[in-house]
Amino acid sequence: MYEQPKPVCRYGSACYRKNAEHRRAFRHPKQPSQTISDRFYESKEASRQSSSTPSDKYVELLHLAEPNKWLAVRNLLETRIHGPQELTSVLSRLQQLQQSKSVSTRTLDAFFSSEASAQEKQHIFDIAVPAMQSLVLQLPSLFPSPDSLPLLKTGENGRVTVTGQQAACLVAVAFFSLHKSRSGFNHPNFDVMFGLNPAPHLFGKLRCIFHYFSRVARELGGPTRLVAFGRYVLSPHHIQDLDSALPVAISQVPPQPLPSASSSSSLSPVSLCGVQVRETGCIEEETVGTIQIDFANKFIGGGVLRSGCVQEEIRFLLSPECLVSLLLCEVMADHEAIYIVGTQQFSRYSGYAKSFSWAGNFLDSTPLNSKGYQQTTIVAIDAIIVKIPHSNRFALNQHTPEKIRRELVKTFAGFSLPEALIGHKINSVRTGNWGCGAFGGSIPLKFVIQWLALSLSNHFRRENRCLIYYPFKDAKAAGIEQFVELLKPAGQISTFEHSSITAADVYRSLLQYSNEVADIAVEQGVFFQGQAPPEVVRSAAKKLHRFEIEKASNLLDASSSFCLDLSRRHLKVQHGFSPKHVLAAAAAVVAAKVVWGKITK
Numbered sequence: 001m002y003e004q005p006k007p008v009c010r011y012g013s014a015c016y017r018k019n020a021e022h023r024r025a026f027r028h029p030k031q032p033s034q035t036i037s038d039r040f041y042e043s044k045e046a047s048r049q050s051s052s053t054p055s056d057k058y059v060e061l062l063h064l065a066e067p068n069k070w071l072a073v074r075n076l077l078e079t080r081i082h083g084p085q086e087l088t089s090v091l092s093r094l095q096q097l098q099q100s101k102s103v104s105t106r107t108l109d110a111f112f113s114s115e116a117s118a119q120e121k122q123h124i125f126d127i128a129v130p131a132m133q134s135l136v137l138q139l140p141s142l143f144p145s146p147d148s149l150p151l152l153k154t155g156e157n158g159r160v161t162v163t164g165q166q167a168a169c170l171v172a173v174a175f176f177s178l179h180k181s182r183s184g185f186n187h188p189n190f191d192v193m194f195g196l197n198p199a200p201h202l203f204g205k206l207r208c209i210f211h212y213f214s215r216v217a218r219e220l221g222g223p224t225r226l227v228a229f230g231r232y233v234l235s236p237h238h239i240q241d242l243d244s245a246l247p248v249a250i251s252q253v254p255p256q257p258l259p260s261a262s263s264s265s266s267l268s269p270v271s272l273c274g275v276q277v278r279e280t281g282c283i284e285e286e287t288v289g290t291i292q293i294d295f296a297n298k299f300i301g302g303g304v305l306r307s308g309c310v311q312e313e314i315r316f317l318l319s320p321e322c323l324v325s326l327l328l329c330e331v332m333a334d335h336e337a338i339y340i341v342g343t344q345q346f347s348r349y350s351g352y353a354k355s356f357s358w359a360g361n362f363l364d365s366t367p368l369n370s371k372g373y374q375q376t377t378i379v380a381i382d383a384i385i386v387k388i389p390h391s392n393r394f395a396l397n398q399h400t401p402e403k404i405r406r407e408l409v410k411t412f413a414g415f416s417l418p419e420a421l422i423g424h425k426i427n428s429v430r431t432g433n434w435g436c437g438a439f440g441g442s443i444p445l446k447f448v449i450q451w452l453a454l455s456l457s458n459h460f461r462r463e464n465r466c467l468i469y470y471p472f473k474d475a476k477a478a479g480i481e482q483f484v485e486l487l488k489p490a491g492q493i494s495t496f497e498h499s500s501i502t503a504a505d506v507y508r509s510l511l512q513y514s515n516e517v518a519d520i521a522v523e524q525g526v527f528f529q530g531q532a533p534p535e536v537v538r539s540a541a542k543k544l545h546r547f548e549i550e551k552a553s554n555l556l557d558a559s560s561s562f563c564l565d566l567s568r569r570h571l572k573v574q575h576g577f578s579p580k581h582v583l584a585a586a587a588a589v590v591a592a593k594v595v596w597g598k599i600t601k
Helices: 020-025 036-040 044-049 067-077 084-097 106-115 118-137 164-175 200-219 236-245 311-318 320-328 401-415 443-461 480-487 503-524 534-544 546-558 568-574 579-600
Strands: 158-163 226-233 275-277 290-296 336-341 347-350 357-361 377-382 428-432 466-470
Touching: 067 084, 067 118, 084 106, 084 118, 106 200, 118 164, 118 200, 158 164, 164 200, 164 226, 164 320, 200 311, 200 320, 200 347, 200 357, 226 320, 226 401, 236 401, 236 443, 275 480, 290 311, 290 401, 311 320, 311 347, 320 336, 336 401, 377 401, 401 443, 401 503, 443 466, 443 480, 443 503
Parallel strands: 275 466, 290 377, 290 428, 428 466
Antiparallel strands: 158 226, 226 336, 336 377, 347 357
16 A cells, blocks of 8 residues: 655754654655755745745744733733842743743842842832833833834845834843744843853843843933844855855965965955054944954854853843844854944943953943934854864864855955945954854964955955954964064055055965964874974974975074064064065964964963
């Protein structure tokens, strides 16, 4: 008897619902490997024929999705909350309504019992908590329609605009953990953070949030300010432009250590963009006319509503309106970036990671543009995760041409965000050691990738944005400023417009030394064993510079601390290097630093 075959699950072997009933009903064949185009660029015809429901396209707000549950929530929040015990009780009852598995509020309890002063608690329950209750109760009037908040889905350009009051309402709903979680999105509620073991940096997070709502309570009724959240996706022709401009395999790189710029006709005219290295300050210190890079997790916001407290999480705590993006934005793909325009900063901070603490009020004087957005632009781009979490082992080799290309495409997506989407003029991109903290990336490698990405963006978009780089006093970034100075034409302060060294030269050198370093590192077990003598590092430089083995070796001997102590005079006068040799020698020491950084982390 013929048995009709079971239908194929749309998720194939990647399906997360492989319970017994689901396995009996569907087949789960292994999905074939796909290219970027296959995965992310579906035809318009396929999009028209998709059977997505409204819940797949829009945020499901509680008052519209579950009216009966909303009535119970409204009854709870209409009664004023006077103190910590009442707040804990309300949160527990709300979580029970949401059928949450956990109703713990350990961090919140510890904050009120042992951290907050009597005066601080009074301020919170006189101003901040009533403001949150009021904002949640305004949910039906602020978002009356099921299509009020479109989702920003992976692979699709999109933009959602809300007022400052609407953003505050959505953050208040998240505080009471009333948003619905979605697969493929970051968790949008505070309940996980409330249930963590108490820690000082979590108390700092709570202070940022309570201060934000205290400010919102005082400023409601003021001028309407808009905040936009968007996803910017590189189109197929953008990817093709990059691929045609850059060799994608090391086999395409000519065998000479330093090919002439003319060997790459597509990329040879591309000038390096201007670079400023700022030893002090931080990315968010200036807003007008600049893009602030968020060192993002692919799930935007990272651990901001859990225990995480590094660059991305801190930026979101200073401007809690950014938390709305966790609700709107699906996981990022390799060829796209997420942007936030118009958010306001409310707090100062001190410390980093476990030492993070709230440091007081911040009055943001950034002006509005003609459309009502504050002129602050945050662009989130996620790096590849190189380091295995909570260990000194590395999960992959970041120096392969494929990995370099992936990071170049990602940074190009973030740096090339059009001014038409931002709404005001952009003159610079502010960034730093992107992907080099918990993700384990190499600082010299990521710096060169970011420099190339903005240079290419300026070339294709006919713009002149400058790269402003903050090394954050990281010892592994020592030498970047000297490296940049070596490549500048004489008499130039921050521009490379008339430099004889082009983006083609830098990219080819990058591929060459990365290939050599990767081969040596794998041979010696550097990436996975964590052991290699200094001779391996010296060997890398020698292999890179067969045409100047003796000078390169002497240079490394003189720079045994790997601090890139390479002044123009030292190279040109003492060794008689040409400008191209300067690039080669600097690349050799950067290559040595890459390997040495791997060994000593």
